[in-house]
Amino acid sequence: MAGTSDPLTPRAKLAVTAGKAVAAASRAAGRGSGSVIGGRVALKLDPDLLARLAQNLDVTLVSATNGKTTTTRLIAEALKAAGPVVSNALGANMPAGITSALAGGSESKFGVIEVDEKYLAGVARDTDPKCIALLNLSRDQLDRAAETRMLAENWREGLAGTKAVIVANCDDPLVVWAASSSPNVIWVAAGQMWKDDAWSCPSCGGVMQRPGDDWFCGECGFRRPTPSWVLSGDHVLDPHGSAWPIHLQLPGRANKANAASSAAVAAVFGVPPQVALERMYQVQAVAGRYDVVQFQERDLRLLLAKNPAGWLETFSLIDPPPTPVILSVNARGADGTDTSWLWDVDYTRLTGHPIFVLGDRKLDLAVRLEVANQHFQVCDSLDQAVQMCPPGRIEVIANYTAFQDLRRRVGN
The missing domain is CATH 3.90.190.20 (Mur ligase, C-terminal domain)
Known part of the structure; x- marks a missing residue:
């Protein structure tokens, strides 16, 4: 972790102050939280502000098509066992919203940041994360989001050689393809209910074979890696084979998968699965979802x-x-x-x-x-x-x- 000296230059401090003032004015006018407009103003005044704010934090980035906001919240709860956490809990997940969120966490040890899929590589460059969680990739916002294969390619290029520990879902071939360029990957068997965006091999374009829960390309040999964390019913199995019960107030199999990935991330920071999962039980709703x-x-x-x-x-x-x-x-x-x-x-x-x-x-x-x-x-x-x-x-x-x-x- 970086030293604890104040990373903010006078210009950066001015940018933070101006951003907070604009955000407060936006809230007072009834135009939402103001985090995005505040962040935009702050970044205009200091384009390097995001990197400066992240300098003294152990950062985790979370990206996916589905489950980003919930998983970010679960990881943040788990890491509170090890120190104060700053997070973009309201889901403003592009650079301006992320900058706004970090500007409010000057005393924090950890930053847990949800990142829009298209911005992951750039935010990773700016924040020098210790861990990146990749959950899934599927079609979304067809009019403006790149086709899923292109997003996977962007991730793969942007994360190649990263120092971050990648926690990745080994059941999604697109995520595996994206993460495979990184030297340090922890594979989680989190499941994949929706398979319609991953029938062709992201490596060679061949047809994917999917016997049972496994998958592989019969043409180039690209295949599902062996996981070290496994979601198994209501438990997550850790790398030592110990089974830890998942008790959540959030419903559904998808949230158990989010919890399994979150437990793997928490372990990177030294928080044991039992402690991490107990803390996740506190989460009842996420930005109104499941309320x-x-x-x-x-x-x-x-x-x-x-x-x-x-x-x-x-x-x-x-x-x-x-x-x-x-x-x-x-x-x-x-x-x-x-x-x-x-x-x-x-x-x-x-x-x-x-x-x-x-x-x-x-x-x-x-x-x-x-x-x-x-x-x-x-x-x-x-x-x-x-x-x-x-x-x-x-x-x-x-x-x-x-x-x-x-x-x-x-x-x-």
Whole structure:
């Protein structure tokens, strides 16, 4: 770790102060947390500010298409056992938001940072991380994100020869391809429910063979590495073969996978699995995700699903029929404006549930549900949808901006 002398030059201190002032003004004007605009202003005043702020921190970066925010939160909770942690807990995961978050953590020992997939290589260059967690890569925001194979290539080039310990999911061939350029990789068998973005070999383009949980390319020999950490049911097996129970308040298999990767990261910093996993139990919700809120005398569980892989995992954790399901889809800038991904989601998994559809692109979703032979009703608002449901639990699944709209409406 770097020395503990103050890394901030007068210019950097001015940039931090100005950024915080702009963020505070943005919050006062009711325009969100202000972290992004504050970070942008700070970086304009000192383009090297992110590197300066990270200088005295042991940094972990977390990147993936799904599960970044939750895994970042789980790792941050685990590392608090070893010292103060600063983290971009609200999910502002591009350089400006990351800079803003680190500016608020001057006394911290650890930085746990969620990073948008497209920015990982650059943020890694600036922050000199001790550890990087790579969870998965799948299609997302089709109008602006590079195709997954290109993202994997960017990771592979950007992380080649890095000093960081890479904690990587060995069940995702794209992640394995990206991580394989690094000299120090810890492989975690975290599983992969969504496989439709990894049927061709990222190394040679050949067809991937997938017997059971294994995978390999029959043409070039690229294959699943042997994991040292394994998610096995409700336990994570550590490199010594010891089984540690995963007790989470967050639902679903995907979050157990996130916890397994988080335990592997915590171990890099000397936090034992038992301590790490016990601390992860404290996490009840992440930026509103998984919260159960009372609204019009019903219990709404708020679930975020942004892309086909996320929807598949979400369907696996909702209560069985006849629990009503409200689906809301927008296609604004933060979501990606191309909704063709809806056709990659298997909506037959909702058979038996009363379904209510809303959001800016409710008609796109309605056409997709019609083709999947689902019974549904199109609604103008959350209030109307909820009124059509009986008292009790309602599962509410939304993509990114639709989720934020719903949180505002229910006062979450």
